[in-house]
Amino acid sequence: MEKEPDKINRTVNCLPSMPALPHETGTQNKIPEYFPELSFRISDVLDEIGAGERTVMERRETYLLRERMMTIAGQNSNHEYFHFGSQSEGTTTPGLNSDIDLLMSYKERNIMTDWRDWEAGMVNFLMLRDDITPPQQYLLQHIHKYTPEAVTIICEDRFVRKDSGQVLFSSERWKQEQEQVASRFGEVTKNGPSVSSIPEWDMVMAFPVCKPLPEIQHWIDRCRGRHWPPAQLLKAARKAPCFLVPAGHPDSDYKREEFRLSPNLIERMLMFSFNMTQIKCYIVLKLIKKTLFSKIVGDFVTSYHCKTLMFTTIERTHPSLWKEHNIMYLLLLCLKGLRKWLRLGCLPHYIIAGVNLFDGKLSMVKQKVLLQYVDYLIKNGLQDLSHIDIDNLGCRLQACCIRRIRQGGEGELGGVVLRYSISLLLKFGYLNRLLLSLTGIIYRIQSSNSTFQQGIYNTLRTAVQCFTNEQFKTVAFDHINHLYAVYNSVQSFKCLRLPNTNFIEIIRRFKFCLNTDIASSRLKLASLLYCFGHFHAAARALEDVEKRCHSKVKALCGVRQLEGQKDLRVFANMISDNCDNVRREPPFAFCVRFIREEAHCAPYVLWFEMNRAMTEEEVAQRNAHDKMWMDYAEVDACPFLHYLQYLTYGGQGERTKQLYALEVLESYILNSRNIINMHHPETAFNLLGHCYEMEGDYQAALYIYEKSLDIVCGFNTNNAANWHIQRVQRLISNLY
Known part of the structure; x- marks a missing residue:
């Protein structure tokens, strides 16, 4: 049986031609002719390994139900619960073994964006930033409950005094307090802002920010009038709360006090707007990240990097391109985007301007090493996909294995x-x-x-x-x-x-x-x-x-x-x-x-x-x-x-x-x-x-x-x- 890509039998000659892209002019003529058939094969294999539409939607529905369950159970605790990440998005497979991400929104604090937001009887925190504060980072100043004035005396261990005299709520000390509570339930694992006593769970405490934020409005203004994100999503994003999670910038002088602004709900809206081709493209990117990239640079490329690549690629491509027969070409576009960002040494946050997602994750040395491999991957037509062993993807992509896999042979579960x-x-x-x-x-x-x-x-x-x-x-x-x-x-x-x-x-x-x-x-x-x-x-x-x-x-x-x-x-x-x-x-x-x-x-x-x-x-x-x-x-x-x-x-x-x-x-x-x-x-x-x-x-x-x-x-x-x-x-x- 023929195995080489250029010898694969062509069955999709009747497919419409791919439109040229503003950033990819001339690319159309360079697409390997086996890409359409291989795209269909990848799509079929993803269905086989638990990433079909029915399973994706069932994952989403289940984790949304789990959110609501915890919210009902915790009504008296004034917490709201959110499942974010791969499980709640449905963008995972059994072999990816994705963690469960839970964000607990702590609503007993009033987060002020300016003094007009002050509320009597509430513990108030004012969001602070200045010219030297890294983008996406904020400090929280303690404000009195019964008068709109700054607190000047430190009354708890969770508070610290800034050089300017302002009393700040410390993100690091808040995490330490969470760790003490979590340790009563079992062994604690810490990962970024997460403090969890449950294996394979990332649990993050956060403060909701329900007031309009300039970062979000700037993104909405930038996206207005484009084909994606849709206008209705942008309208909903204006009302969606963001969250302050206890995580400082690695290069900041106040990283132990800083909170990171996270637009998780907006990002979930964006993910829920994906069609199945976009979902499958994202899953393949994560498989590439977890196998091929990890062999080159370890675990420093994250799912969030892949998600950001998807956002930027979808925004810059015509909607008609996101069809099943184009998956391989679309993966190529995402990797070309990554190659461009690696050359610049900066992967911008999709929503919050000025944030480099490589900071604290991918050093300059690792960026150069990864750039060389991504360039090779693009030039060889993504043939390294056959080396992905998660969910036996590489073997499943071989034409000689498809029939056997679908029948669930040799220890594999059938579709x-x-x-x-x-x-x-x-x-x-x-x-x-x-x-x-x-x-x-x-x-x-x-x-x-x-x-x-x-x-x-x-x-x-x-x-x-x-x-x-x-x-x-x-x-x-x-x-x-x-x-x-x-x-x-x-x-x-x-x-x-x-x-x-x-x-x-x-x-x-x-x-x-x-x-x-x-x-x-x-x-x-x-x-x-x-x-x-x-x-x-x-x-x-x-x-x-x-x-x-x-x-x-x-x-x-x-x-x-x-x-x-x-x-x-x-x-x-x-x-x-x-x-x-x-x-x-x-x-x-x-x-x-x-x-x-x-x-x-x-x-x-x-x-x-x-x-x-x-x-x-x-x-x-x-x-x-x-x-x-x-x-x-x-x-x-x-x-x-x-x-x-x-x-x-x-x-x-x-x-x-x-x-x-x-x-x-x-x-x-x-x-x-x-x-x-x-x-x-x-x-x-x-x-x-x-x-x-x-x-x-x-x-x-x-x-x-x-x-x-x-x-x-x-x-x-x-x-x-x-x-x-x-x-x-x-x-x-x-x-x-």
């Missing part, structure tokens, strides 16, 4: 399977963050001065108010569904203690929230039925759950993460042959949670999980995240299902079924392949140990409880097994 796997991964990520959000909400309610029921009611009312907003409707409904389930569970105890209990009404109310997932709400209902002696009804509910928990169901926990749980192959294995389960009901089973106010719904042994620490020293070992949930009972759905079956069949007097349920529970828990997929293995072992206790086999129970302590490193404290061991040891000693 359809990959698309649905990514869809499940996105849904998994959304639900994971939803459960974490609900954990935070319940923890705040329990820590507040109001009663739990009043707190739940107030939170539900807030969610219902959000439900009327079309943008927040989906997320608000998910919060209402889960919170209403907790509310019903707590209320049921009061109802069941009343004479002439209307049990049918309780079950009817539970039905409204059974579809939170495949198993957890149904298991909680079955547990309630068992605890109040309705064994036959509980058995029927458990039979329903057992039918739903097929082999393709994946456990999902909001408080513990498992290594490898986001591997796309895991999700590929969850897909049935016709992918119907992805379209209908995502096959996820949440961990079953009983908060203390729901103790009446939980079997007695789970009450020990709500008091798992034996000493104050054990409680002190918990990090801030653990403190949010370790006073609850959390158990994986599958072992809890079999444990409840054991209890329920015992209550019915069906000994054969009871012993079979115990056998299934043993088989599931003691199988090492299942252990590595359980989020709460220590609790599962405790349930099995309790079964042995009820069987009167105290030695086996003691062995299993001890196994609970050492099954995974770190579970020997804050583990209810310590209580069970003491109890069983007393029982054994009494026997002798």
Whole structure:
């Protein structure tokens, strides 16, 4: 088979000719004749590796939902949350392994562009800059709350005094404060303005600037009347807030005090205006950056450099050029733009004038080295694309591999399977963050001065108010569904203690929230039925759950993460042959949670999980995240299902079924392949140990409880097994 580019079979001779560009006159005649066909091939390959239109839009929708979820959950904290970057833009592939970028807009400070913006009762900061302040950088001067005058006394460690006497809010000290808070949740990673305790996340605190800024107005005036950006986008950009992030210029005398102005929302508008050809062109640029460029200059060329190249190229090219068959030529234009900026030693910021994006990133030496390679890449017709190994792109571009790749051969996920796997991964990520959000909400309610029921009611009312907003409707409904389930569970105890209990009404109310997932709400209902002696009804509910928990169901926990749980192959294995389960009901089973106010719904042994620490020293070992949930009972759905079956069949007097349920529970828990997929293995072992206790086999129970302590490193404290061991040891000693 012919592999050389100049021997590729031509199939696109009927395509319209490419218009000459103002900055590329004469280029039309120099385009290699294999470019159009290779462009189609690149486009097809990008579809195959998870950058097709449906996946791009699903990524965007999912991360916008996650933004709104966090905004609903944090309404009382006066924060607004934004996902920026590749994940929320949809401009990534599995092989790019893009981080999740989160910006937390801190709205409790009033940012003043001049003295007319001062607000009484607010902490006010005045944006300062002078002739020596680098472009895009600002200092924040502290202004009094109750009088429009500058503060002259330093009252907190976050403030410093400038040589001129002005009291400034220090960006570096603010970041140090964030680091102290983040360290309570785990190991902290710092990257530029980001301070994060979550692996693969960049988390940035920022102040919103809601007043008009000359930098933005200058850009709008410059772009007015051009074909791109469109006039409607420029109109929206005038109203969009910018953000001040804690990052100084590397060459500034005040880099520890400076904040960088970031027009993130405007840039997201620009990215959302891209058509699919532009999105694919940008993704290929990032693949070039991460593989070919990184071998030359390391990681000093960033995705933001690629994004800026895209902005400038789109603005300077005719819209009719951005078609699928032109991808190769358009990549060439972007690289020619980069070559021009490298020769000048300056890559200008697309929106904010006077900013050189090479500063602090790409030294002059590295610029020269990269220039030589970019020049070579252009002259050899981008043939080095075949050397890109991310997502096996280079191999996929070879004509001899296309058919095999599309069929998903030799370990590769086929296009359809990959698309649905990514869809499940996105849904998994959304639900994971939803459960974490609900954990935070319940923890705040329990820590507040109001009663739990009043707190739940107030939170539900807030969610219902959000439900009327079309943008927040989906997320608000998910919060209402889960919170209403907790509310019903707590209320049921009061109802069941009343004479002439209307049990049918309780079950009817539970039905409204059974579809939170495949198993957890149904298991909680079955547990309630068992605890109040309705064994036959509980058995029927458990039979329903057992039918739903097929082999393709994946456990999902909001408080513990498992290594490898986001591997796309895991999700590929969850897909049935016709992918119907992805379209209908995502096959996820949440961990079953009983908060203390729901103790009446939980079997007695789970009450020990709500008091798992034996000493104050054990409680002190918990990090801030653990403190949010370790006073609850959390158990994986599958072992809890079999444990409840054991209890329920015992209550019915069906000994054969009871012993079979115990056998299934043993088989599931003691199988090492299942252990590595359980989020709460220590609790599962405790349930099995309790079964042995009820069987009167105290030695086996003691062995299993001890196994609970050492099954995974770190579970020997804050583990209810310590209580069970003491109890069983007393029982054994009494026997002798």
